[in-house]
Amino acid sequence: MSGHTHISGAVTKPTEDKQPSRPRNAAGTREQLLKAAAALFARNGYEATTVSQIAQAAGFSANLVTRYFGGKEGLFLAAMETRLNLESTLPGSIDSLGQRLADRIVDRWEREGDADPLLALLRSASSRPAALGDFLEKEATGPLTKALMSWGFSDHQAVDTANAIQSFIVGTVVTRRMLNTGAIAAATGPQLRVWLADVLQRLVDEGATAESPRLPHPSASSDAR
Amino acid sequence: MSGHTHISGAVTKPTEDKQPSRPRNAAGTREQLLKAAAALFARNGYEATTVSQIAQAAGFSANLVTRYFGGKEGLFLAAMETRLNLESTLPGSIDSLGQRLADRIVDRWEREGDADPLLALLRSASSRPAALGDFLEKEATGPLTKALMSWGFSDHQAVDTANAIQSFIVGTVVTRRMLNTGAIAAATGPQLRVWLADVLQRLVDEGATAESPRLPHPSASSDAR
Known part of the structure; x- marks a missing residue:
């Protein structure tokens, strides 16, 4: 899951979770991103699914995808791995x-x-x-x-x-x-x-x-x- | 293969084959449309392939597709049928x-x-x-x-x-x-x-x-x- 790939729609300024009052929970964030990714990739396929869509569906900012998974490819493979x-x-x-x-x-x-x-x-x-x-x-x-x-x-x-x-x-x-x-x-x-x-x-x-x-x-x- | 379905990009006035000097040959025209359809559907899938693209690739006008196959669905199934x-x-x-x-x-x-x-x-x-x-x-x-x-x-x-x-x-x-x-x-x-x-x-x-x-x-x- 290393290596940074191009992320379409990534925001460039640092943003926080959209619910800033909730304590950060890396494992929970990761799991929510994986769940949203699995659903969107299954519905629309790899190409038609963007990192922004997944982040939005999970309620986080797109830069967390880069931080946790290195980008779209890493997120896709991680979502497959935990579910297969x-x-x-x-x-x-x-x-x-x-x-x-x-x-x-x-x-x-x-x-x-x-x-x-x-x-x-x-x-x-x-x-x-x-x-x-x-x-x-x-x-x-x-x-x-x-x-x-x-x-x-x-x-x-x-x-x-x-x-x-x-x-x-x-x-x-x-x-x-x-x-x-x-x-x-x-x-x-x-x-x-x-x-x-x-x-x-x-x-x-x-x-x-x-x-x-x-x-x-x-x-x-x-x-x- | 009966029934007319909506054809995106179909021209409304009657047109002839783009090589009007060649004698009409319905079987030959049909086969060229089927060949172009098979190639384009295989490359891009059903949804992303238009009747206009197929007609253009075969060198005919889109209304011939309606005449011979009733539309995109009829052409797709005919292209599968002759090749399967x-x-x-x-x-x-x-x-x-x-x-x-x-x-x-x-x-x-x-x-x-x-x-x-x-x-x-x-x-x-x-x-x-x-x-x-x-x-x-x-x-x-x-x-x-x-x-x-x-x-x-x-x-x-x-x-x-x-x-x-x-x-x-x-x-x-x-x-x-x-x-x-x-x-x-x-x-x-x-x-x-x-x-x-x-x-x-x-x-x-x-x-x-x-x-x-x-x-x-x-x-x-x-x-x-």
């Missing part, structure tokens, strides 16, 4: 990984609604921050790949399976939340839980049997195209 | 369906480049035409569901499997073409062909064994939430 939190889903039996992932996805839809970080990520896909690739590797595909290896998958089985799982989840979110069409959009929460858990667990179980490498290993990816 | 053409991929053995789908996806990436209709569809997901849901059911999930039933899947097995396949393909396109990150973006065409065929065939093979319904059947979808 994939790593807490991984510990447990490999036989119920599909169910844990499905529960996490549906819980998040039910709890976060339109502030779902996956929705923010996808609405921002066309004009994403440059650091998004590294972020996804560090926060999503990377931890999942490592977890699969800890359950006995070879390197290539883990990479292939983690990417299949990631693509399937991304496609489900796009279909339900953006295209909003067909059986995936029409399904109730409980129906989705069962279907997602079933497909995800199949991808996990079958991934362990793949015999030869398919996708390039991330460390070799710069040579691969 | 899923039905030609379905005939054949169920044991090689994954390979046929994978070949179609990668061939399209290699042939259409930035005019890939899946990319246009996804760039347009946030502001899609109202008719997109019906279109996807008619052109993609529907034919795939019917094909799976013809291979012996029950209704619910076919719906669940067709939707898993659709989500996985959508997610792969988003990851490679929009997020452009990780092993899926780094993979070469041949690597992607093998990986896609493998995951898709697994979704097909395992779909046939699912015992109880998960997702709602499309005909019941209006009651399901």
Whole structure:
């Protein structure tokens, strides 16, 4: 989150929180900015959302965004990070990984609604921050790949399976939340839980049997195209 | 494709093709408009693309779009339809369906480049035409569901499997073409062909064994939430 990027609409003179009588609370301010950012990025995408809008929605001045997050990109990635939190889903039996992932996805839809970080990520896909690739590797595909290896998958089985799982989840979110069409959009929460858990667990179980490498290993990816 | 919708930028007096010496060729004009539409919708998405831009890129006047396609929505759906053409991929053995789908996806990436209709569809997901849901059911999930039933899947097995396949393909396109990150973006065409065929065939093979319904059947979808 270091490095200062250009902030459109940033004010140049120092300003205080709009409620100056309230004692400063850095953690609370940070959390309110993250919450407003998650909601606005999910609704409008990365490009169409400005730092000023987020600061205003949270009730603070835009220069606090620079101070806490270094700018728009840092704020976006921080808002994704605290809400994705994939790593807490991984510990447990490999036989119920599909169910844990499905529960996490549906819980998040039910709890976060339109502030779902996956929705923010996808609405921002066309004009994403440059650091998004590294972020996804560090926060999503990377931890999942490592977890699969800890359950006995070879390197290539883990990479292939983690990417299949990631693509399937991304496609489900796009279909339900953006295209909003067909059986995936029409399904109730409980129906989705069962279907997602079933497909995800199949991808996990079958991934362990793949015999030869398919996708390039991330460390070799710069040579691969 | 019937019904006239509002066209921004349409001219009101009758105009001719900008090359009046060329004999009129409705099929050729149609194809050039579809080609320009596919490219512009894929690059900029549905909302940001205007009928005038498309007409200008193809070298025709905007009123031809009304005449041939009824407006922007009709042109968008027609451009998707002629380029998706899923039905030609379905005939054949169920044991090689994954390979046929994978070949179609990668061939399209290699042939259409930035005019890939899946990319246009996804760039347009946030502001899609109202008719997109019906279109996807008619052109993609529907034919795939019917094909799976013809291979012996029950209704619910076919719906669940067709939707898993659709989500996985959508997610792969988003990851490679929009997020452009990780092993899926780094993979070469041949690597992607093998990986896609493998995951898709697994979704097909395992779909046939699912015992109880998960997702709602499309005909019941209006009651399901």
